[in-house]
Amino acid sequence: MSEDHPMARCVPRVVSISSSQLIQVGRCLVTALHISGVGAAAKAVIYDGVSAGGTKKITVQAPSTYSYSPHLDGGILCEVGLYVTVANATDELVIAYYPLVEDPTSQE
Numbered sequence: 001m002s003e004d005h006p007m008a009r010c011v012p013r014v015v016s017i018s019s020s021q022l023i024q025v026g027r028c029l030v031t032a033l034h035i036s037g038v039g040a041a042a043k044a045v046i047y048d049g050v051s052a053g054g055t056k057k058i059t060v061q062a063p064s065t066y067s068y069s070p071h072l073d074g075g076i077l078c079e080v081g082l083y084v085t086v087a088n089a090t091d092e093l094v095i096a097y098y099p100l101v102e103d104p105t106s107q108e
Helices: none
Strands: 013-017 021-025 028-037 042-048 055-062 076-078 081-086 090-099
Touching (some): 028 042, 028 055, 028 081, 042 076, 081 090
Antiparallel strands (some): 021 081, 028 076, 028 090, 042 055, 042 081
16 A cells, blocks of 8 residues: 555554444544354444434344354445444444544654
């Protein structure tokens, strides 16, 4: 990837969560999801926003005792932020994403 590419200076982040929360404020690109459930079906909803009042982008589910990683062709672009709701039976949701906000401390 050339230095001129918009993603060239973005640092990927990976988080593992088991409860609903705000992951990122500002633009980001979700590149991978992996969900697993224990005892009951797992479910998570990804929103473009800073709360569950944002725009729903995708719902990810997995049957009890299974895991699932959907194919995200091109990723999921969130303009406002990345908020995730997670059902109680969800054991873990792993999210890989690139923050697309400028770092005010970077030197050109």
